[in-house]
Amino acid sequence: MYHPVLRQKWDVIIDADRCKGCEICVNACPQQNLELSKSINGLGYHYVEFNFHGKRGDCTGCNICYTVCPDYSILEVVSGEEAANGS
Amino acid sequence: MRWFQVKRLLMGAEAIAEAAVDAGLEAYFGYPITPSSEIMENLAILHARHRSDKFKVYFQSASEVESINLLMGAGAAGHISMTATSGPGLSLMAEGISYAYTSEIPLVIIDVNRGGPGLGNVAPEQSDYLFVTKSLGHGGSKGIVLAPSSIQEAMGQVRMAFELSFKFRMPVIILTEAIIIHMLESVEQDHQFPVNVETSWSARGRKNGARHLINSIYLEPSEFREIKIKLEEKWKAVEPLSECFMCDDAETLFVAYGISARIAMEAATDLRGRGIKAGVFRPITLNPFPGKMLVDAARNSRRIVVIEMNEGQMVHDVQYWVRRDVEQIPFMGGIYPDTEEVLEKCK
Amino acid sequence: MQIKQLSAVFPNAVNSYCPGCEHGLLLKFIAMALEELGITEKAVMVGSVGCSTLAFKFLNIDYVQAPHGRAPAIMTGIKEVEPEAIVFAVQGDGDALSIGLQELIYAANRGIPVTVFMYNNMVFGMTGGQMAPTTPEGMVTMTTPFGRNTEKSGPPIYSCELLSGLSRPSYIRRVVIAPKPVQLKDRVLYSSKEANESYKAVVSALKTQMMGGFSYVEFLGTCNVNWKMSILDSKKYAHNVSAKVYPPGLFRDRFGVDSVES
Numbered sequence A: 001m002y003h004p005v006l007r008q009k010w011d012v013i014i015d016a017d018r019c020k021g022c023e024i025c026v027n028a029c030p031q032q033n034l035e036l037s038k039s040i041n042g043l044g045y046h047y048v049e050f051n052f053h054g055k056r057g058d059c060t061g062c063n064i065c066y067t068v069c070p071d072y073s074i075l076e077v078v079s080g081e082e083a084a085n086g087s
Numbered sequence B: 001m002r003w004f005q006v007k008r009l010l011m012g013a014e015a016i017a018e019a020a021v022d023a024g025l026e027a028y029f030g031y032p033i034t035p036s037s038e039i040m041e042n043l044a045i046l047h048a049r050h051r052s053d054k055f056k057v058y059f060q061s062a063s064e065v066e067s068i069n070l071l072m073g074a075g076a077a078g079h080i081s082m083t084a085t086s087g088p089g090l091s092l093m094a095e096g097i098s099y100a101y102t103s104e105i106p107l108v109i110i111d112v113n114r115g116g117p118g119l120g121n122v123a124p125e126q127s128d129y130l131f132v133t134k135s136l137g138h139g140g141s142k143g144i145v146l147a148p149s150s151i152q153e154a155m156g157q158v159r160m161a162f163e164l165s166f167k168f169r170m171p172v173i174i175l176t177e178a179i180i181i182h183m184l185e186s187v188e189q190d191h192q193f194p195v196n197v198e199t200s201w202s203a204r205g206r207k208n209g210a211r212h213l214i215n216s217i218y219l220e221p222s223e224f225r226e227i228k229i230k231l232e233e234k235w236k237a238v239e240p241l242s243e244c245f246m247c248d249d250a251e252t253l254f255v256a257y258g259i260s261a262r263i264a265m266e267a268a269t270d271l272r273g274r275g276i277k278a279g280v281f282r283p284i285t286l287n288p289f290p291g292k293m294l295v296d297a298a299r300n301s302r303r304i305v306v307i308e309m310n311e312g313q314m315v316h317d318v319q320y321w322v323r324r325d326v327e328q329i330p331f332m333g334g335i336y337p338d339t340e341e342v343l344e345k346c347k
Numbered sequence C: 001m002q003i004k005q006l007s008a009v010f011p012n013a014v015n016s017y018c019p020g021c022e023h024g025l026l027l028k029f030i031a032m033a034l035e036e037l038g039i040t041e042k043a044v045m046v047g048s049v050g051c052s053t054l055a056f057k058f059l060n061i062d063y064v065q066a067p068h069g070r071a072p073a074i075m076t077g078i079k080e081v082e083p084e085a086i087v088f089a090v091q092g093d094g095d096a097l098s099i100g101l102q103e104l105i106y107a108a109n110r111g112i113p114v115t116v117f118m119y120n121n122m123v124f125g126m127t128g129g130q131m132a133p134t135t136p137e138g139m140v141t142m143t144t145p146f147g148r149n150t151e152k153s154g155p156p157i158y159s160c161e162l163l164s165g166l167s168r169p170s171y172i173r174r175v176v177i178a179p180k181p182v183q184l185k186d187r188v189l190y191s192s193k194e195a196n197e198s199y200k201a202v203v204s205a206l207k208t209q210m211m212g213g214f215s216y217v218e219f220l221g222t223c224n225v226n227w228k229m230s231i232l233d234s235k236k237y238a239h240n241v242s243a244k245v246y247p248p249g250l251f252r253d254r255f256g257v258d259s260v261e262s
Helices: A024-028 A064-068 A080-085 B012-022 B037-048 B064-076 B087-103 B129-134 B151-168 B178-182 B221-236 B258-273 B291-297 B314-322 B339-346 C023-037 C053-057 C071-081 C093-099 C101-110 C159-164 C193-210 C231-245
Strands: A010-014 A034-040 A046-050 A074-079 B005-011 B027-030 B057-060 B081-086 B107-113 B144-146 B171-177 B184-190 B242-245 B252-255 B278-283 B285-287 B303-308 B327-330 C043-047 C062-065 C086-092 C115-120 C171-176 C181-183 C188-190 C215-220 C249-253
Touching: A010 A046, A024 A034, A024 A064, A024 C188, A064 A074, A064 C193, B005 B012, B012 B037, B012 B151, B012 B178, B012 B184, B027 B037, B027 B064, B027 C071, B037 B057, B037 B178, B057 C071, B064 B081, B064 B087, B064 B107, B064 C062, B064 C071, B064 C101, B081 B087, B081 B151, B087 B107, B087 B129, B087 B171, B087 B221, B087 C062, B107 B151, B107 B178, B129 B171, B129 B285, B129 B314, B144 B151, B151 B171, B151 B184, B171 B178, B171 B258, B178 B258, B242 B258, B242 B291, B252 B258, B258 B278, B258 B303, B258 B339, B278 B291, B291 B314, B303 B314, B303 B339, B327 B339, C023 C086, C023 C115, C023 C193, C043 C053, C043 C071, C053 C062, C071 C086, C071 C101, C071 C115, C086 C093, C086 C193, C093 C101, C093 C115, C093 C159, C101 C159, C115 C193, C159 C171, C159 C215, C159 C249, C171 C193, C171 C231, C181 C231, C193 C215, C215 C231
Parallel strands: B027 B057, B027 B081, B081 B107, B107 B171, B144 B171, B252 B278, B252 B303, B303 B327, C043 C062, C043 C086, C086 C115, C115 C215, C171 C215
Antiparallel strands: A010 A074, A034 A046, B005 B184, B144 B285, B242 B278, C171 C249, C181 C188
């Protein structure tokens, strides 16, 4: 259930199975790159999804979403080069 | 190399303390309570004198509640730990014993009986029998209960308690009374090696392997049923122990444990001199109760007399196993059995 | 690509907390701190009774279950026989300050090198929101339907101030772990400062333990379910009420592991 690797500057790796849809990361993201999905996960919650192009601009890789997520649903914020080149 | 044996005149508390350290005691936690405090005092001296390299931790706790949890901590980390207490303290420890039973934590408690219920008095009684054998903590927890009748035996049972507690990973209680702790007897000290215990299950950090879980919560009923079945099977493997003293042809069979048994043995010898065939059956493990051995010993007896220093507690167990009339001579309030009185009633 | 995951967390484990609860955040910070300090392999967690009990399903480290309130005593027992182990407990306010106050005070007063992370949400969480020793005056709970009356039940217990009266604890700190909601023109923005501060406190507390001192950190968190509030309202309440009743600060830092001034 991890996100596919996107060829962009930053990627937020989300474990959607852990997400409980508390929206803390959604409201903590300065660029509003995160939002809840329309579908639900195994726990029955609308899980969070990452969009590189947010309402206020592109993801800056600030790591705030990783820091505030209480459910360890956001596993890692990786840079795009790393994501594209990594094996 | 031959281990030398020496005979010394020792007080019960001193002998038990030395036996515990020699058997490999690693941690002692305790809270003073009469009549068990002498065990703690003696261990304090042995610890200060570095009698054993293994005996590293000696700790006076803030309450019996804390004592039992300190024991659980040391036990969960796989170290041989012990405390000594008396009835009122054991009541407070019941909570921890229950957790330790389900979590499978080995620990050893020496319970020096005193007069009860309540504060009672500090004279010897055997009033904790039902508590330690039938209701040791909530939720049906239990522990192996050993009852020594002499200082020499108590010393051996400390070693045995350490081995049993780690073999079955459950609490072991040595149920004794103020007489054994405070009297002086000539004992032989076996300078044996400390006991070897298996500690691969213990929580000391996962050390690059699988983690160790010492846990007593199982919210899934089907999972907890499996755990309880496992605990019960483990319990069934514990072997009961007993001693028969002239039981074979005994027509009058005394059933007694601890110091009462020694007094009963004296009475039985006396009665034999007067032409009455008397014998004594002494349970060494009170839990599990050696019921089948008792039935076997009581085959030829006409009278079964239970002698204990309380209002009649073991008599229920005896009655349950032999299934016929059982007489009892109770000694209550801290009065210990008097041979004359026993003889008077058994003429 | 390989996704880096914390080694102290089970790969597919979901923590048992309600959405929006910072208790899970605390467990994550502990896992992160263990990884950062390289002590995951020798860590032993002592679980208390309450919402922290089920942490063993989330954290992949050695775990000993303590009876209600007795975690500091169990930790003392482990640390005495295994001085090399890193021993810590996550306790709730009811567990640490109501039933287990004696054990906590004695462990602190002896200066046993262990760490207590106390999650203060001002109610008993797992049993359904009853009054805790930390419930502020006037707060409505299940057992105080008209608000806590401090005339009868006494004022709330200030644990950091209480432990500061002892000489042996080496690190005492109170932080707010709930993110602060900031009202912008068109939306609410959660600040990440609190989470970062809390993480630093977790690291400092564990460092203090490694240096041989007793450490205690109180986290002011929320319990939106039992406070009967939305997640956003509970965060506001934590900052407007909790943080006013329990002022955050660094009460003691003997080894200077923390440079943050209160």
